[in-house]
Amino acid sequence: MPTNLPPEYFEADKRYRQASGTHEKIEALEALISTVPKHKGTDKLRAGLRKRLSKLREEGARKKKTGGRDLFTVERQGAAQVSLVGLPNSGKSSLLASVTNARPVIAAYPISTVLPLCGMMPFEDIQFQLVDLPPIGNESTDGPVSGILRITDILLLVVDLVDDPAAQAELLIDQLMEWKIPAGGCEVGQGGRPTGKPRKPLIFVANKRDLSGAGVALDLLGRQWADRFPLAAVSCSTGEGLQEMRRFVFENSRILRVYAKEPGKEAEMDKPFTLGAGSTVLDFAAMVHKDFVSHLQYACIWGSGKFDGQRVQRTYALHDGDVVELHAR
Ligand SMILES: Nc1nc2c(ncn2[C@@H]2O[C@H](COP(=O)(O)OP(=O)(O)OP(=O)(O)O)[C@@H](O)[C@H]2O)c(=O)[nH]1
Numbered sequence: 001m002p003t004n005l006p007p008e009y010f011e012a013d014k015r016y017r018q019a020s021g022t023h024e025k026i027e028a029l030e031a032l033i034s035t036v037p038k039h040k041g042t043d044k045l046r047a048g049l050r051k052r053l054s055k056l057r058e059e060g061a062r063k064k065k066t067g068g069r070d071l072f073t074v075e076r077q078g079a080a081q082v083s084l085v086g087l088p089n090s091g092k093s094s095l096l097a098s099v100t101n102a103r104p105v106i107a108a109y110p111i112s113t114v115l116p117l118c119g120m121m122p123f124e125d126i127q128f129q130l131v132d133l134p135p136i137g138n139e140s141t142d143g144p145v146s147g148i149l150r151i152t153d154i155l156l157l158v159v160d161l162v163d164d165p166a167a168q169a170e171l172l173i174d175q176l177m178e179w180k181i182p183a184g185g186c187e188v189g190q191g192g193r194p195t196g197k198p199r200k201p202l203i204f205v206a207n208k209r210d211l212s213g214a215g216v217a218l219d220l221l222g223r224q225w226a227d228r229f230p231l232a233a234v235s236c237s238t239g240e241g242l243q244e245m246r247r248f249v250f251e252n253s254r255i256l257r258v259y260a261k262e263p264g265k266e267a268e269m270d271k272p273f274t275l276g277a278g279s280t281v282l283d284f285a286a287m288v289h290k291d292f293v294s295h296l297q298y299a300c301i302w303g304s305g306k307f308d309g310q311r312v313q314r315t316y317a318l319h320d321g322d323v324v325e326l327h328a329r
Pocket residue numbers: 086087088089090091092093094095105106107108109110111112113114133134135207208209210211234235236237238
């Protein structure tokens with residue numbers, strides 16, 4: 001890292017590293033480049049950053065000009081991507097409209113959604129990307145929908161409480177199995193032992209609990225599935241249960257929020273870094289700056305340590321909410 005870089009550089013660098021999605025990354029990188037003073041000592045750094053920028057711009061242009069098939073390409077954003085899976089009319093689009101700023105088509109006729117549509121769902125200080133999809137069982141979209149489900153992070157199975165939800169749930173689970181999408185808990189190998197390969201978190205969302213008859217159907221659904229998957233009962237019409245559903249998504253996401261603190265400064269509590277469960281101090285350091293990977297000596301930690309500011313090693317496993325101060329050699 002060249003010396004004599006202004007503090008704005010490090011601020012902009014952090015924003016760049018936290019940016020998600022090609023467009024946001026391009027903007028952040030342009031801002032970063034503008035903070036680098038122009039002199040001999042920064043030639044290499046500026047050239048490197050400009051190269052990265054032109055790569056990102058190419059990537060952005062490629063995405064823009066792709067044809068029809070790529071209408072099903074969903075650019076990842078936020079802490080994790082959560083896909084809405086369900087039969088026609090179960091309320092997937094209503095759910096997207098209830099918890100994000102997106103404005104999907106919502107209609108009483110089936111298959112009103114024909115293409116994916118995304119929105120950002122805030123939870124406390126992070127955001128999840130929700131992806132509304134055409135319904136399962138629609139021949140012309142099942143192929144690309146299954147492709148999205150294969151690479152998405154979390155599955156929300158939306159069932160309609162007043163349209164035989166237990167049968168809907170079974171149908172959806174069968175379809176996921178047929179597509180070989182690993183969902184729910186841990187993958188089980190030969191002899192019933194877990195393979196160590198994590199499966200995608202799966203959450204049932206039982207919608208339309210405002211309608212009469214929903215309570216009885218919910219009991220039945222719970223008896224059948226609640227011991228295997230989390231189940232959130234919601235109404236997109238009244239907003240009941242939606243807050244609890246957001247929490248379920250976070251609690252099942254295996255995401256840790258970690259806050260950076262620079263030595264001698266206050267921790268930055270407004271924008272956490274998000275890491276997968278089991279991540280270590282070294283994983284966090286690599287996210288903050290690649291140079292830390294070789295230069296990291298130790299870290300101080302506030303939160304899960306035995307005491308505030310406790311010194312921990314590179315292999316220390318982080319917890320949600322930890323504040324970490326990195327010390328390089
Ligand atoms: N009473 C009630 N009606 C709801 C609720 N959520 C959705 N609906 C209604 O159910 C119908 C279908 O809603 P959508 O959100 O379009 O369902 P969808 O799952 O996106 O449907 P497709 O895109 O066709 O797969 C609409 O008429 C909604 O107004 C709810 O919580 N309560």
